[in-house]
Amino acid sequence: MNDEPIIPGPARPLKPHRLLKFLRQEILPTAFCPGCGCGTVLNSFAQAVEELSIDPKDMVFVTGIGCSSWIPSPYFKGDTLHTTHGRPIAFATGVKIMRPDLKVVVIAGDGDIAGIGGNHLVHAARRNIDITVLMVNNWNYGMTGGQVSPATPFGVPTTTTPYDNPEHPLEAAELVAAAGANYVSRWTTYHVFPLMESIQKALEIEGFSFIEILSQCPVSYGKMVDMRRASDFLKFYRDQSVRVHKAKEMSAEELEGKIVVGKLVERQRSEFVTSLRRINERFREG
Amino acid sequence: MMTQRQSRLSGFDNRTLFLLGDEAAAYGALYAGCDFFAGYPITPASEIAEVMSRELPRVDGYYVQMEDEIASLSAVIGAVWAGAKAMTATSGPGFSLMQENIGYAIMTETPCVIIDVQRSGPSTGQATKPAQGDVLQARWGTHGDHEIIALAPSSVQECFELTVESFNLAEKYRIPVILLMDGEIGHLRESITFPAYEDVAREERRLAEPEVESFGGEDVPPMSHFGEGRFIHVTGSTHKASGMRDVSTQAVHEDLVTRLCRKIVDACAEISSVEEDFVDGAKIGVLAYGATARPARGAVLEARRAGCAVDFLRLITIWPFPEEAVKRLADRVDTILVPEMNLGQIAREVERFTAAPVLPLSKIGGVPHTIDEILDAIRANGSGSGSTVGQRP
Numbered sequence A: 001m002n003d004e005p006i007i008p009g010p011a012r013p014l015k016p017h018r019l020l021k022f023l024r025q026e027i028l029p030t031a032f033c034p035g036c037g038c039g040t041v042l043n044s045f046a047q048a049v050e051e052l053s054i055d056p057k058d059m060v061f062v063t064g065i066g067c068s069s070w071i072p073s074p075y076f077k078g079d080t081l082h083t084t085h086g087r088p089i090a091f092a093t094g095v096k097i098m099r100p101d102l103k104v105v106v107i108a109g110d111g112d113i114a115g116i117g118g119n120h121l122v123h124a125a126r127r128n129i130d131i132t133v134l135m136v137n138n139w140n141y142g143m144t145g146g147q148v149s150p151a152t153p154f155g156v157p158t159t160t161t162p163y164d165n166p167e168h169p170l171e172a173a174e175l176v177a178a179a180g181a182n183y184v185s186r187w188t189t190y191h192v193f194p195l196m197e198s199i200q201k202a203l204e205i206e207g208f209s210f211i212e213i214l215s216q217c218p219v220s221y222g223k224m225v226d227m228r229r230a231s232d233f234l235k236f237y238r239d240q241s242v243r244v245h246k247a248k249e250m251s252a253e254e255l256e257g258k259i260v261v262g263k264l265v266e267r268q269r270s271e272f273v274t275s276l277r278r279i280n281e282r283f284r285e286g
Numbered sequence B: 001m002m003t004q005r006q007s008r009l010s011g012f013d014n015r016t017l018f019l020l021g022d023e024a025a026a027y028g029a030l031y032a033g034c035d036f037f038a039g040y041p042i043t044p045a046s047e048i049a050e051v052m053s054r055e056l057p058r059v060d061g062y063y064v065q066m067e068d069e070i071a072s073l074s075a076v077i078g079a080v081w082a083g084a085k086a087m088t089a090t091s092g093p094g095f096s097l098m099q100e101n102i103g104y105a106i107m108t109e110t111p112c113v114i115i116d117v118q119r120s121g122p123s124t125g126q127a128t129k130p131a132q133g134d135v136l137q138a139r140w141g142t143h144g145d146h147e148i149i150a151l152a153p154s155s156v157q158e159c160f161e162l163t164v165e166s167f168n169l170a171e172k173y174r175i176p177v178i179l180l181m182d183g184e185i186g187h188l189r190e191s192i193t194f195p196a197y198e199d200v201a202r203e204e205r206r207l208a209e210p211e212v213e214s215f216g217g218e219d220v221p222p223m224s225h226f227g228e229g230r231f232i233h234v235t236g237s238t239h240k241a242s243g244m245r246d247v248s249t250q251a252v253h254e255d256l257v258t259r260l261c262r263k264i265v266d267a268c269a270e271i272s273s274v275e276e277d278f279v280d281g282a283k284i285g286v287l288a289y290g291a292t293a294r295p296a297r298g299a300v301l302e303a304r305r306a307g308c309a310v311d312f313l314r315l316i317t318i319w320p321f322p323e324e325a326v327k328r329l330a331d332r333v334d335t336i337l338v339p340e341m342n343l344g345q346i347a348r349e350v351e352r353f354t355a356a357p358v359l360p361l362s363k364i365g366g367v368p369h370t371i372d373e374i375l376d377a378i379r380a381n382g383s384g385s386g387s388t389v390g391q392r393p
C-alpha cells in the first residue's frame, strides 16, 4: 500500500499536521463535500484523543450508513465496524460487553442514530452502557441527497418535503438525557473548543455518553434552503445558540428556533456492562 | 486446571436427561463454546434464551436481551469481532427482522449461529404452532447473491448435536449458520444423552498471523479481532482483501462475491449431511427433514413391513442443498414423495435434480403429518404411477 500522503497542497510541502498520525493517510483526501462539517468533527475528535493520550489501539469505532459514519470509517486509523444503517449502537453493545477494556465510539448521522436506529439509542441510554455516541446532526439525510430526517426543523423544504416539513424535529439530546445516559451535551461545529472538551468528557465518563453535534451540510441541505456556504451555517449556529443555563431562564416562545448548547446531563448511574459482569463473579470459583 | 465452563458442563457428562429441543440446543451452544447470546423473546424459541440467561454467567459468558431481533443479531456480530463465539435464537417474525444483518454477516464473513425455531406464518400466523415455512427464507431471505449453511434437526438429541455442528461450520467457513428447527422439535420433550464435555469436537477460530489480510487471499481467510492493534476495517460494503471499501471496481465486487459463494459451493460435499436408508427394488422414495422426518420414517417402516420397498432420505443439511444425495435417490426410484409442513418449498428444490415426478405432500395449519397420511401417499404412488397426491394449490 502507498504510504505517501496524497493530500493536494502547495508546491513546497507543509509540515504534516500533528493529528494526521491518527488517520489512514493512504486514503486521503476525504470524500466529504466542500464545506461539510464532518471534517470539523473529525478534527475535534482527533484533538480530544490526543489530549487524553488515548492509544488508538484501545478504541473501536462502530458506525452506521451515511456521510457522518465516514468520519471514523475509513479515515480514523482504528479498529472499525462499519455496520448496517441505524444499527451501530446495537453492534457496539456486543463489542463492549466482550471487551469492556476498549473504548467503543459510535459516530453516525441523525437519520442513522435518531431515525432508523432510534430504538437502539433509547435502550442503550436506558442500559447506560459505556459507549460514546457522537450524533452528527446535519438536519437531513445527507448521503442520499437531502431528504427530510427526524431532525429536520419544522417548516423547512427538503427534497422529500417540497412543500415544507410538516413534522416537528426530535430533540435527540433531551431524549437521551431522559432515557438515562450518564452524559449528554449538544454543540455545533461553530463551537469547536467546547466541542473538543465535551468529546474528552464523553470519552472519559463511564456509562452512556452522547453528544449531538450540529454540523453543516451546505450541499444536500443547503441547496434547498439557500445556505450554500459553510459560513452560512456557522453564522446561524453562532447567532441562534443559547447556553443551557441561559435557556433555563427563557420562555418556550423565546426558545423557539434556538439551539440549546452545552451540557444537559452529567451523572453517575451504574453502568450496564459492569453490572452484567458482576453477575459472573457470583459463579467464579475460589 | 479445568475451566469454569468445563467444570460446570462436565457435570452433565454421559447423563441422560428429559429435555425440550430448545433446551438441548442451548446446551449444544454451551458445549460448542458459545460465550455470548443476544436475543428477544418469541414463541417457540424463548426457552433457548431462558437457558442461555441461566447458564452463560456460570460459564463466564454473557447474555443480553436486546430491544428487538435486529439489535440481537447486531450485538452478536459485534461480539464476534470482539472475540466471542455467539448466537441468537428466534422464530419467523424475528427471523424476518434479522435478514439484513444476515447479509451483513455473510459479507463480513462473521461466524455466528442463528437458530430459527419455525412457526406457522406468514406474519403472526399461528404463533404457537409449528411449521417449516422458513426454509427458502433461510436460503434467500437476505438480498444479493450469496450462499448460506442451514441444518435441520429431527430429534432433541440432534438439537444438541447440530447446534455444536452449526458453531463448528460457522468457524470453519466464516459464515452465519442457521439452525432450522421447528416448533414441533423445539417444544418436543424427549431423552437426550449428553456426551462427555471432553469428547465434543470444537472448531477453534483461525486467527490471522500479523500482516495476513482477513478478507481475502484464500477462500476462507483467517479472522482478526478488535483490540489487537491491527486496525481492522470490517464493512458490509464491497471491500478488498485488506477490508478497505472499494465499491466502484467491478472486479473487486465480482471477486469478493464469487469467493463468498465458492467457499460454500465447493465444500458442499464436505458440509452436506444426510441419512440415507435405501432398500432393494424401491420404486418410491420419501424425502423429509426436521420434524416431518419422524412420521415420514414411521410411514416408510410401516410400508416396508407391509411388503412395499421404499427408500428414505432425510436431509440434515438443508443448505447448501445436498444435491448428490438427492440425485442418488432420484437415480433409484420413479417417484419422490416430499412431505413438508409448508406448501412445497423443498419439493421444488428436489425437482431441479430429477426428471422423475416429485410429489409434494404439503400440510400446513400447525398440525404435523401423521404416519397414516404419509403411508397412504406411499401406497397410492408406490407403483411409480398414478399420483393422487402432490397437487400444488
Ligand SMILES: Cc1ncc(C[n+]2csc(CCOP(=O)(O)OP(=O)(O)O)c2C)c(N)n1
Pocket (backbone or CB within 6 Å): A065, A066, A067, A068, A069, A085, A108, A109, A110, A111, A112, A113, A136, A138, A140, A141, A142, A143, A144, A149
Ligand atoms: C436499511 C436502509 N435504508 C436506507 C438506506 C439508504 N441510506 C443510506 S445513507 C441514508 C441516510 C443517512 O442520513 P444520516 O444518517 O442522517 O447521515 P448523513 O449522510 O446525513 O451524515 C440512507 C437513508 C440504507 N443504506 N439502508
